[in-house]
Amino acid sequence: xxxxxxxxxxxxxxxxxxxxxxxxxxxxxxxxxxxxxxxxxxxxxxxxxxxxxxxxxxxxxxxxxxxxxxxxxxxxxxxxxxxxxxxxxxxxxxxxxxxxxxxxxxxxxxxxxxxxxxxxxxxxxxxxxxxxxxxxxxxxxxxxxxxxxxxxxxxxxxxxxxxxxxxxxxxxxxxxxxxxxxxxxxxxxxxxxxxxxxxxxxxxxxxxxxxxxxxxxxxxxxxxxxxxxxxxxxxxxxxxxxxxxxxxxxxxxxxxxxxxxxxxxxxxxxxxxxxxxxxxxxxxxxxxxxxxxxxxxxxxxxxxxxxxxxxxxxxxxxxxxxxxxxxxxxxxxxxxxxxxxxxxxxxxxxxxxxxxxxxxxxxxxxxxxxxxxxxxxxxxxxxxxxxxxxxxxxxxxxxxxxxxxxxxxxxxxxxxxxxxxxxxxxxxxxxxxxxxxxxxxxxxxxxxxxxxxxxxxx
Numbered sequence: 008x009x010x011x012x013x014x015x016x017x018x019x020x021x022x023x024x025x026x027x028x029x030x031x032x033x034x035x036x037x038x039x040x041x042x043x044x045x046x047x048x049x050x051x052x053x054x055x056x057x058x059x060x061x062x063x064x065x066x067x068x069x070x071x072x073x074x075x076x077x078x079x080x081x082x083x084x085x086x087x088x089x090x091x092x093x094x095x096x097x098x099x100x101x102x103x104x105x106x107x108x109x110x111x112x113x114x115x116x117x118x119x120x121x122x123x124x125x126x127x128x129x130x131x132x133x134x135x136x137x138x139x140x141x142x143x144x145x146x147x148x149x150x151x152x153x154x155x156x157x158x159x160x161x162x163x164x165x166x167x168x169x170x171x172x173x174x175x176x177x178x179x180x181x182x183x184x185x186x187x188x189x190x191x192x193x194x195x196x197x198x199x200x201x202x203x204x205x206x207x208x209x210x211x212x213x214x215x216x217x218x219x220x221x222x223x224x225x226x227x228x229x230x231x232x233x234x235x236x237x238x239x240x241x242x243x244x245x246x247x248x249x250x251x252x253x254x255x256x257x258x259x260x261x262x263x264x265x266x267x268x269x270x271x272x273x274x275x276x277x278x279x280x281x282x283x284x285x286x287x288x289x290x291x292x293x294x295x296x297x298x299x300x301x302x303x304x305x306x307x308x309x310x311x312x313x314x315x316x317x318x319x320x321x322x323x324x325x326x327x328x329x330x331x332x333x334x335x336x337x338x339x340x341x342x343x344x345x346x347x348x349x350x351x352x353x354x355x356x357x358x359x360x361x362x363x364x365x366x367x368x369x370x371x372x373x374x375x376x377x378x379x380x381x382x383x384x385x386x387x388x389x390x391x392x393x394x395x396x397x398x399x400x401x402x403x404x405x406x407x408x409x410x411x412x413x414x415x416x417x418x419x420x421x422x423x424x425x426x427x428x429x430x431x432x433x434x435x436x437x438x439x440x441x442x443x444x445x446x447x448x449x450x451x452x453x454x455x456x457x458x459x460x461x462x463x464x465x
Contacts, residue, residue, distance in 0.1 A: 014266070015166045016274040016298045017259045026116035028257040029123035032217030037069050037082035038126060039111050042091040042104045044068040049102040055087045055094055056080065088129040089122070120260070123217070127261050130216045134209040154209060156182040161219075162262045165253040167297070175224065175250030179203050203249065204229065210252050218258040224250040280305040284322035287340075288333040292398070303340045312344045316351035324360055326430050328398075335395035338364045349374065363388030386427045389413060389420075394431035397438055410442045421451040425458040433459035
């Protein structure tokens with residue numbers, strides 16, 4: 008699984024919606040139907056599997072043909088390993104439905120999801136080590152680790168509901184080809200190709216759990232009947248033939264639950280709604296824009312606008328390295344509030360750290376009697392804004408555009424900017440010197456950064 012510091016926040020449906028998805032997942036549905044079908048006359052072997060003579064009846068209980076016994080046998084193995092059926096009185100003893108079966112119709116959504124997670128874990132164990140069977144004690148550790156890594160990568164790539172499916176070769180490469188490796192070696196490509204075949208089988212097995220939506224690899228490719236290289240440009244249809252996979256909402260829930268159980272920090276939108284403004288601003292600091300807005304909207308919905316504005320402004324103060332980004336997130340949150348928040352913004356007009364953003368908020372709404380900012384305040388707010396963007400985006404194209412616009416708008420910016428009493432002044436000026444495409448302007452920025460360092464005694 009990925010490092011928790013890199014995990015994006017996920018947006019999840021309600022538990023009731025997730026439970027409905029779980030109940031309609033083919034694997035849980037079939038396992039539950041067989042658990043209800045089983046009874047004292049159901050015969051199993053020493054391992055608890057249905058004897059061959061019972062499989063046709065099990066298939067018919069699932070609405071399958073009497074000859075379609077393989078899915079029936081798989082559903083029974085899942086039901087047994089997940090505890091949906093129990094065998095009493097020892098070997099080949101009396102078969103009864105487990106207590107969890109009743110929860111699927113009479114329990115809460117959370118109960119249903121707990122049962123589904125048990126089925127998922129059983130299926131994951133079987134997919135990682137198919138030779139051992141679901142939940143087998145001999146689960147291949149290396150195989151389990153590889154599948155966990157793949158699922159972790161898939162979590163990163165399709166955590167957002169807007170994310171599209173991932174081509175299977177790209178997913179395999181994400182855990183095989185090291186970051187920054189450049190052009191993959193022949194050995195890497197061979198390992199990706201081997202992993203592709205392996206993952207195709209695993210995702211075919213996992214799709215019935217409701218974890219993923221999966222378009223399998225074209226059978227012609229697996230059989231070697233297709234040319235290795237398409238005769239022309241590769242289009243979306245060519246890519247799709249190699250398999251496409253994405254997490255479902257239920258899958259995002261399931262993998263997040265596994266991450267939390269492993270002690271990872273796996274955020275979900277809504278986690279911060281009941282916490283203070285300090286937790287909100289720190290928590291969304293690294294969120295993508297859409298997730299940050301969704302989290303903020305949920306937080307604001309629980310509060311009165313004026314109280315929310317005051318709390319946000321108070322939490323955004325500070326001279327620590329994270330303060331500029333907190334103020335940027337505060338400004339973005341305040342933008343979602345209407346005129347009811349205006350008194351809170353007027354209260355901080357004379358505040359050295361908040362007066363600038365307060366003026367911006369009031370001016371954008373056409374408020375009257377807004378005092379003009381001093382030159383020092385303009386420069387301080389400019390430095391604070393660039394420092395926040397550096398923390399949020401590092402050297403992105405948007406930040407480069409901001410740097411160019413600032414230098415163009417203020418001809419004498421670097422003449423006075425190095426004197427700005429802001430902890431990030433030297434860092435911001437150095438970044439402007441690094442990012443500005445004009446050599447002369449970049450040199451001015453670096454010179455100003457040197458003066459700022461000297462002034463700070465560093």
